[in-house]
Amino acid sequence: MRLALPNLRSWLRMTAPALAFFAVTAGLCQHLAAAEKITVTPATAELDQPEASLQLLVSQPTADKRIIDLTRVAKYRSEDEKIARVDELGLITPVTDGQTNVIVEHPDGTTKVPVTIKGIKDPTHLSFPRDIIPILTKATCNMGGCHGKAEGQNGFKLTVFGFDPKADHDAITKEGRGRRISLASPEHSLLLRKALANEPHGGGQRFEEGSIRHRRLARWISEGATYGSEEAPTLVRIEVEPTEQVLHAKGTQQLRVWAIDSDGSRRCVTTEAEYESNAGVIAGVDGRGFVQASELAGEAAILARYLGQVTVCRITIPQPGVTFTRPPENNFIDRLAWDKLQRLGIEPSEMCDDATFLRRAFLDVIGVLPTAAEAKAFLADPAPNKRSLLVDRLLDRPEYADYWTMRFSDLLRVDQSKITPQGAVAITRWLQRQFVENRPYDQFVRELITAKGNVKAEGPAAFYKALDTPEIAARNVSQVFLGIRLECAQCHHHPSDRWGQEDYFAMAGMFSGVSRKKTPDGGEAIVPIVAKDLKHPRTNEFVQARPLGVTPKPRKAPEPEPVPEPVVVKGKARPAPKPKKGFVPDTAVNEAADPRVELVDWMTAPDNQYFSTMMANRLWAHYFGRGLVEPIDDLRITNPASNEPLLLELSKHLRDCKYDLKAFTRTLLNSRLYQLATTTTPSNATDEQNFSHAAHKALPAEVLLDAIGQATGTPEVFNGWPEGHRAVQIWDNKLPSYFFRIFGRPVRATVCECERSNEPSISQALHLMNSPEIMTKIRNRSGNAATVAKQPLSAADTLDQLYLTVLARYPKPGEKEQLLPILVESPDEGPARREACEDIVWVLLNSKEFLFNH
Template sequence: MRVLPTILFGLMLSAVAAAAPPRPARSLEVTPNPIALGGTNRVQQVQITASGPDGHRFDVTHRATLEITGTERATVDGSTVRSVSDGDASLKVAYGGRVIEVPVRVRNRTTFPPVHFNNDIMPILSKLGCNSGGCHGKQSGQNGFKLSVFGFDPKADFNALVKEARGRRVSLAAPGGSLLVAKASNTIAHGGGARTSTGSPDHILLSQWVAQGAPWGSDGAPQVSSIRVSPAQRVLRATDEQQLLVTAVYSDGTTRDVTGASEYTSNATLVADIEEAGHLHTGRVPGEAAITINYMGHVTASRITVPRGGGPENYPRLPTNNRIDELVWAKLQRMGILPSGLAPDAVFLRRLHLDTLGGLPSPAEARAFAADKRPDRRQRAIGDVLDRPELVDYWTQKWGDVLLADREVLGERGAFEFHRWLRVQLATNRPYDEWVRELLTATGNSGRYGPVNFFRAARTPNELTRSVSQAFLGIRMDCAQCHHHPFEKWGQDDFYGMAGFFNGLKHTSLGPGRELVYHGGYQPTRIPLVNQLVLPRPPGGRGIENFGESDPRVRLAEWVTRPENPYFARLVANRIWKQFLG
């Protein structure tokens, strides 16, 4: 649906970029420096950044002139450097009258290292869209060939390519003639058209994998441990451009350029949209965009800011009352926006009551506040609403919605006990982490002990995984129940690992509307379809092998409320921020 708008958007920006004169540059910087090529890292995306006379940094990767000295060692293709043979060369970069040279070192070019199916081939299948829901990843496959959607099951994909259809998809005797290689380049007619070109890095890697015997690869091979992007944050002008540089870091400490193998998406395409291979353009709309990058299930983001035009040249120094003011002023300055003036007293009182108590102030309260001329009247009004019982009522209702305290599901008694327990936690100002730990490990009679009703609103391990991850971590793991989503870091191991903490939870009826809820002890959890055993583990954490005789939920509750957990405190802060600031 976005094809036509994206094409028009790109054509408009291309025309603008072509017509724009070169911006003056005080200096140039090339990343990486030096450029090291060899092994499977035979192509390197370069990123060229200029600094203007005012110190502002801007990207000139696709505007600079790139030239290789020593073309028998390496060549330039657009903004990438490709290895040719072992030896040393030099990359000369020129822009705006500035010139910089970067050494290029090519090593082990003649020896292709062992190709690993999961590390090297799976990223190609994902990048080319082969395992997408519209192609071979759909439930019925495509023309008799089925891959796991988004590559969530590499073993099954390996078997589909190497062992199914009597092995006709790979030809060890003629790698280039394998259906996998020939159809990808459309040498043999392919319903999906050409996904890569002959001689491209992807084509070479696919051919090398088949030539090496189409192996799965060593289980001890280095695995991707993280990815990083440069720049992680950048302020750009309208109708500007930026080349991203994405690097994968492996478990043995080595790195590889994966800019061309990664998948990209923008959450605000009118602000900044991605073309291909990490090349983005900004539009004419000011704002912020997060460019999400996914490679092998690892996700990071680059945050692009396009300030509003016509802002003040010399931003005024604004008064601050707390740390939040400092952060907000810094953000507004970066966006080129001056803050609004102070809200009138009547507006302040209305917002205070609506956001804090969920209702408007009474006419008498509004008149009394308007007549109050004391300089600290606003602080007094805040103190007043924080002492009122309506505060507890309102926030108990809000937390009840988050925690699924539904009378139709829990019954009158269960909903009443759950609501009463929640109200006590807020009325006594009990620390958030304490009552969450109690709720996550709750055991007992649902008609007498409120928090166990949480495990009646969400009963199964899968339902509890979705509910706990959203309510207390602010992450959505729904997609990970079936596959590794292309723009989330969570996979099936994370989903069913978390579900393992709840596997074994029991519900024994005690009469109408009442149940005894308890955990019967650790029970093994397996991923459906592949029947793979998964140890209980928090999202992104390590599996826990031994629980002894304790309730597995205790270990989960300890992890959720731990100070170093990056999600728990951030989520509750965001909930409060959204309530007061929208």
């Protein structure tokens, strides 16, 4: 029997919800068939506040140890809605005291969840820091873009993320002549009316009328808008469920967040927590903790934040339909990388060819191109271990020390206008010596952190010339050597990490004993003096100086100063003379009393994961194009590594190597992972975080300028510097250079890697194509193009020589087909052949292959 079209449309509209339910269920059938019993958690529910809520999770374990989330597939109903309600997403809310059941219908049948409601008729009083601050944070009232910014908004100022609840309570209840709340008529409070958009409000509506947030805020005002008892339980930590999950493309997962208080009680804060994904293109999350996976394979970390506490759920989306064949393994790096790629269903690319590896290793390790002779010899070498031998030779070359001296000069802010030219020369020479001698990294850092003496003498003392205050020193040292960004904690609790203001000023106190004194020659010296505890700017109390996360040590009360004995003059006792006004006692301290020694002991201790992990990640980022953690100097639980087992093993390996940076580099470069090609496969074409193929890395400005000089045979001559100095060796960061400016050489104003800009631009392209400086190098009479043109070579050999010189490889058949006619049509010698060679060099210099390391 056929249905008429209008009837068919009507039937589809009525049955669409049911069809959708069965479609989802049918899509899960293949998993459910081999799955265990569906579970609903928690098995029982108890809510003890009028505005409390509890999120149910419905899940199905499978035979392959995955968990399928059915929370939004299941149907929910309350047996008695006069006691408790449950919405279509599984969120239970109380109505009145009593007991009832929530019935959960799912593909496996039904599950009954007993629900107990209490504390509705006679609720406990709300606490401002525990119950109201989360509302302000969830509604973004105390964010930097609203009332949390430094100057506040329209006369109303809150502390960022509610880090100072007492100040926020005063701002709401006392400032503005108390006009923001109305104890007599809570619903007419300006605070509520603006949040509901019943009054004009620049921030618009922040929550809906009758919502949990609205009712809780109104109840708090009706209770007298008190701060709350100091003895009330405080938040200890939060937990998220699940902590990790594997989803297929377009899969979903509902999260649940628990708050654990100091009295051991647990409460669901799923609707009150904030959520953020570190890879939204892979998996996004909404305000209720609902995660939606995309079609891209990879991993995302979902951050959950509540009252200054943070935790993370790891979401993995594997590539479907990929048969993974494990490639050979050269070392532990390959094993852990293949493990990750296998779990994601992403195939690694093939190995790069010898020419690619040769150029990649040269540029990465020493920052120069291989010569044509070196390229020809390496490509002809039949030795099976020639790549490992090449790495060993590169690490022993003097250019290695030059290159890494430049890199660390950027990190240590060797700015000649800040630390003086003499100071810049002194610390540059010291840095170079560290890399020439391959000094262990922990010893190198120890000498740097505890530096003292004349800033003009060869040594690291000039480091403290760039660090004007203990606060700046704490921030820079933490970021460069520990991967901890402390700057946020100067004003408020870090929104995504554990550090607060007390940690910030405790760490800064470790540098409060660094003093700068004038020397007889008019210079300056770094002298350690007695360190002092710094004041907390909010409490105005002294914070004991200590490394990050270290428990303060109990201090002995200072012994009373001895009373000076009276002076006897001519038989009469007189009081001891007082110190002359302006007298300053000698405050120099020995090394044992310098708190920087304690700091560096803590930093380099075997159980301090930050120190070795930071350096391992920094070196990894240099050689692989991106860090296992990005940004590379932002290590925290809410910014997890793309391959955590690999980063942990690399950190351990660096410690096992006794911080030998050359030995660690050998391990990286001898791995098969480092030697992968940039060409992609269908399964890894969109992968940007798991190193399934090599990355294209823009050459640093200094390396690129040196490469142009080498490729053209016309090195750059720098004003005021002897000929032969490469750009990498120039310590003067203020040297005027248009090339340096447009290609992103850092000015060394910060310690962030991001200061070096490697982003391509139109200015760069136009400069390389049209600048007279580049054309002069190419057309130089003694340059490579002219020299090759004069040699009695065939057209094919001439083209080979140009390619070996510029790109360190032989031309491909297609390239020969296009370029050989240009050389064949030219006379063997003379202007035409030379012009043809110059044109070819110009083309190669402007190719992506030359401008990027790949």
